Amino acid sequence: MRKKAIVMTAFLIILVGCGTKDTRNIIEYQFREGTKGLEMQLLQNSPPPKVYENSDILISAEISNLGAYDIENSYLALGIEDEYMEVRDWNGYIIKEKGTGSKRNTFGIQGKSQLMPEGQKSAITIRAKTRTLEQQTETHTSVVALTACYKYKTILEQEVCIDPDVYNLRNEKKVCTVTPISLSSQGAPVAVVKIEPLMLDSEDSQQARPQFMIYIRNVGNGEVYSQSIMEDACGSSAISKDNINMVSIKANVAGRGLQCTPQQVHLKDKEGIVKCSMEQGVSKAGNAFSSPLVVEIDYGYSFTVSRSVEIRRLGRQ
Amino acid sequence: SIWGVLRAKTFDKDITIRVNCSADRGTPKEVQATKVVPSQPYTVSMLDEQDVDCTFNRNTFEIGSHTVSLFVKFDFQTNSYQKVYMVDKNRAVALTREGIDILDHYGIRDKNPKAVYTSGPIMIGMDIRPSPLRLTQGTEEVFTLGITLKNQWTGKVVRINEVQIILPEYVQMQSLNCGGHEFTANGNTYTLTTPLSGFTSYKTIRCQVAVPGGTVQHILGETPISTQYFKASSKYVYEFEKRASISVKPTREQELTRATAPQITMGDIQMYRNDQKPANLLAVGTDKETKPEDLKWTIISQTNSLVASCIISRTELVCSSYNTEGTAQITLQVSDGINKVTKTFRIIVSDAKPGSNPSDPATPNQPGGTTPNPAECSVQNVINCDSSIYKRKFPDRADAPECISYCDYYVRCELLDQSYSCQCSLEECDSLGADCRKGMCPNQYCCTLDCCDDCSCPEGVCNRCDSCMWAADFGMCVET
DSSP: OHHHHHHHHHHHHHHHHTSOOOOTTOOOOOOSOSSOOEEEEEBTTBSOSEEETTOEEEEEEEEEEOSSSOEEEEEEEEEOOTTTEEEEEEEETTBSSTTOOOSEEEEEEOOOOSSSTTOOEEEEEEEEEEOOOOTTOOEEEEEEEEEEEEEEEEEEEEEEEEOSOTTOOOOSOOSOOOOOEEOOOSSSSEEEEEEEEEEEEOSSTTEEEEEEEEEEEEOSSSEEEOGGGHHHHTSSSOOOGGGBSEEEEEEEETTEEEEEESSEEEOBTTEEEEEEEESSOEETTSOOEEEEEEEEEEEEEEEEEEEEEEEEOOOOO | OEEEEEEEEOSSSOEEEEEEEEESTTSTTOEEOSEEESOSOEEESSEEEEEEEEEOOTTOSOSEEEEEEEEEEEEEEEEEEEEEEEEEHHHHHHHHHTTOOHHHHTTOOOOSOOOEEOSSSEEEEEEEOSSSEEEBTTBOEEEEEEEEEEEOSSSEEEEEEEEEEEOOTTOEESOSEETTEEEEEETTEEEESSOEEEESSEEEEEEEEEEOGGGHHHHHTTSSOEEEEEEEEEEEEEEEEEEEEEEEOOOHHHHHHSOOOOEEOOOOEEEETTOEEEEEHHHHEEOSSSOGGGOEEEEEEEOOTTTEEEEEETTEEEEEEOSSOEEEEEEEEEEOSSOEEEEEEEEEEESOOTTOOTTOTTSOOOTTSSOOOGGGOOGGGOOOOOTTTEEOSOTTOOSSTTTHHHHSTTOOOEEOSGGGTTOOOHHHHHHHTOEEEEOSSTTOEEEESOHHHHOOOTTOOOSSGGGEEOOSSSOEEOOO
């Protein structure tokens, strides 16, 4: 009897264990999508299209991080004509140095994530004042330009096929095939647009060496800089050509680092190619398998929004 | 008296206007008005209208045409500024090499700003290049600033009393001498030391300006692009003139006592077929009170225009005969402004001169192939080839240089003016297989290959394209 009860209990456990899992409440959000990073636009009537001399004006911008990377320690530069306008102070949740009369400031803003699927959005306000127009000047049109210079990273996680059968000699069914992969965006203004995997013979005849040609493109509406010079990008000091259109890249497959050449990739006509290879190959004796390729591209990014403001003379003698 | 209304408007400072009048201004006969209203300078604050009255003494003017000028002088100031972008040179070079337009990248829309100047008689244009100006930390950069004062109105700048150039902070003139114009410096304001002479079109000053290397960081400031302003102002005296023509007529008594009628000494003209003869009207017409060149000539009538016709070209009466013998009557009138006299003369066209018919196969069509007969070259028909207007077609024809223009059908004086380039000679036309005929240029002939298309043929049908012969004002078709 006791034996019978044990058998029944075990059967019930098996029955319960074979039930289906309820996945209705779990949604995995693909936040690494889109070609946008930081977005910035001047708000309507701020600055107003027409303003009088000696008047306070507000320059307001809506800033949102629509990419999949958090921006930290990045810069905003306000381009105004000193002769016609002066900055009073900066305000906004994301602004680091509030209250300063400088034309430059630092900021940080969170990007898209599982917890914040739309990214952070915030408004900044710069209080400025127009100066007195000179004699005989009735109106003057001045440009207000806000430049953002921010550090960003593109992260790509893509399943790739590793097939040690370099020459496809094995007559067997494989779980995957090595083919080029076209991509569009990864939630950043610089994107990996194509991966061309190759399986090469290694010096060690027992090993096959995976290699990936990674195609990168600036798909945003700004310019790419080296991440190291983002303060200068929004400043006035010299910038070397070597720091423009330059990104740094690293990649790994299943946690094994790849050797990328070059590591600093120059984007020519907004595009660049880098070759990443696995130093130590995989055994030719093994079967084909899929594995995640992770590519990380670090860079700085910059763009400007601007608006014309007509400064009018107040009636005076 | 003459009078007018002076309308003046100023937006800024008051302007003081001085009014004056004179007649035949700028000539030895210039006469000042004896009375001008307003006689004293007056001031315009905003918008003003002022009646102006100029009175000249009786008997001031001689009989005839005169020009009376009302002119106003006033002091005026024009200000100007030029927006200039400045950027670090290395940054500009790096971005440019990467194919990035630096001005686009930093949101600059007004990429080629022009100088802005206040309204008034002159404009002040300014230019400094390149855009943006490229500065280097620690290195002095020198640029050329060009300032042009240009007359915009129809008057003239009498004198430039002052020119001031105001440079942005940290920018300075490399030398106080700008192309011979000396300036003095007071901070960033540079002032011309001596007044400049007036002008009617424009005047340019070019200065070398420098940005010292040590100040680049200051001038560029915190942001990638710095916007600066170069300014200039000028104080000057401007004169605006309005002219009116007046005609002073003689009194009745003067008219009666004045002037005998002019005379025309013109005889009949003998011509061959297809011939041309000019007559110098300066020698044909005389008048006691009027210079020959002031006489006015008119052809009143012409008869038998298929035989010959005449036109007046400057001071010449040019008669052309056609391919028909006969007699035409021309009535010529001369006027000295008061009296008019007419004279009728005949053009008698006889058989063609041997060798003058280009269609005659027995006649060689060569320049110089015929020697003019000096006997046929009467003095009155001599063309005086004025070297300022004409050149000789065949200068080597020394045998009868004054006669060749009409004695030799193939040789004549050519106008130097390029607009008369259509002039041709028959041998040129022959070489083209075309006719020499009247073209668009007055009294000139040109080669045409499609003569029949262009000819109007009032009296015949063109059988062949080369059948049109040159004629007077229209192509005349003859059958060959």
